[in-house]
Amino acid sequence: MKKHKFYLYPHIYFSKVDDGKLLLYSTISNLFIENNSPVCCELIDEIYKPENLGVIDLTDKFLNNRIVTDFINQIVEQNFGKLIDFKPNMPKLINLLPILNLQDDIDRLKQDQERDIGENALNYLNELNIYLNNQCNLDCSYCDCYYKQTKSCYKDIKNAYFQPDKIKEILDSLTYSSLKKINFLGGNLFLYPFLNELIELLKEYNFDFHYWIHIENLSNNNPDFDQNKDIVVNFPVNIELVKQYIGTHKDDKKSTYHFLIENDSQYNEVESIVKATGIDNYQITPVYTGNNLSFFEENIYLEKEDIFATLIPHRIIFCNQKLNSNHFGKLSILSDGDAKANMNTPAIGNIYNNSILELIATELNKNTAWRVIRDKKPCNQCLYQYLCPSPSSYETVIDKPNLCHVKA
Ligand code: SF4
Ligand code: SF4
Known part of the structure; x- marks a missing residue:
């Protein structure tokens, strides 16, 4: 594989469990991909690291692993994510992945002394x-x-x-x-x-x-x-x-x-x-x-x-x-x-x-x-x-x- 950048589309939901199993679920097509390989889990974790802004460079560690390349091919084929050819001087790519950020999240309301938890509560x-x-x-x-x-x-x-x-x-x-x-x-x-x-x-x-x-x-x-x-x-x-x-x-x-x-x-x-x-x-x-x-x-x-x-x-x-x-x-x-x-x-x-x-x-x-x-x-x-x-x-x-x- 040539050098690539890799990302998941924002409509993909990702979950994992402790033993390295992962699920990618398309909230548009209702298709899902499951994988049991810890290295694939590591790959997806990289995408979600805040400093990577949703896009990663595929390093040799991933590219030289057949399990990972098969997994990436499956992701691309099912329209869950995309590979982009790396070009010198290409600008930093940003992929805004959806994160949970409910404005009225109760735990945050509790921390916010300025706001009263009862504010608008009747509307709940x-x-x-x-x-x-x-x-x-x-x-x-x-x-x-x-x-x-x-x-x-x-x-x-x-x-x-x-x-x-x-x-x-x-x-x-x-x-x-x-x-x-x-x-x-x-x-x-x-x-x-x-x-x-x-x-x-x-x-x-x-x-x-x-x-x-x-x-x-x-x-x-x-x-x-x-x-x-x-x-x-x-x-x-x-x-x-x-x-x-x-x-x-x-x-x-x-x-x-x-x-x-x-x-x-x-x-x-x-x-x-x-x-x-x-x-x-x-x-x-x-x-x-x-x-x-x-x-x-x-x-x-x-x-x-x-x-x-x-x-x-x-x-x-x-x-x-x-x-x-x-x-x-x-x-x-x-x-x-x-x-x-x-x-x-x-x-x-x-x-x-x-x-x-x-x-x-x-x-x-x-x-x-x-x-x-x-x-x-x-x-x-x-x-x-x-x-x-x-x-x-x-x-x-x-x-x-x-x-x-x-x-x-
Ligand atoms: S599938 Fe069963 S164990 Fe898993 S979240 Fe649903 S109810 Fe819980
Ligand atoms: S379930 Fe039967 S016994 Fe109980 S309140 Fe209703 S009608 Fe009466």
Whole structure:
């Protein structure tokens, strides 16, 4: 090989692990190159040294190594990088490689005494869940499992509920925020003693309100509210009654059905409901009950092909390095006022003592959920650490940091 300069294109993401394995991933073509040779890792490390400004001279050390030259040829062929013939007196080349530099990076905010961590913090909130009450007369077997994994009702022996004036105070405090979606959950919302007052109150606001109701708590005598209904359907369920309900409410464009399934046969039951009713306004959510790990291992755990099934833009990879995309911006306020950034984590305050802004600032500082990333074993020793989606509540309830077949 002649003398060359060599660089990687800015759309290439690079990761490596301690034993010298490396991954180059194209955030444009979704192609990747893996290599196990420490000398190739050294080559790419050189490119990322700040003093090299993203471009290196290929020295004899690299040019005389067949493993490296094969690797470079592969990079050039796949359009991951470029070789340039060296010419005497050629100007210094600069290749601006993307680096993580979030302007509002929380760690830097903490260091910056001039700025307050609460500044603009309300704008981080993108979804608020308010549990109006916790009473319900049904007796679902896994009531204490669902809400820890997805949005769902749950009941509690504490008979707590929100006063409408507190809800008004919360809504007023968010009027000028960028928050759109507010979910109301229970218990059974129809046992909430101020439901009619709440329905009237919400008419004064422009948020996107959603009521979460279990299908068996719906009846013909329910108060009429012109808001989105998110209808929870778990199993076992009377399939014929569900079909009948959906069939008679087919024109209700504001309803979404949330089927919580534990195994393949429940999945098949949902399919039969969907086929019989022709609905498309539904979601299927797997739930872990403590007894169905094999269902998760077969259907939810990631394979390497799943990680690369769709293009992962650089923006998402950077996000995964700093934020938890499942939890960030979501706040839940329970019927006793306790506030949580995730239903599996300790309360970060209480709405009767703390404003929403204070709760957000506390979460940004304490990081119970919003910035939990894949920085622990085994993910921090995996090439796909930040290509994988952020940890979800499933990892917490299954008590395993990686739900994948890539690493044991
Ligand atoms: S309907 Fe909801 S709150 Fe009631 S028992 Fe079932 S899961 Fe729990
Ligand atoms: S070990 Fe972690 S980062 Fe690696 S594939 Fe599994 S879940 Fe993803």
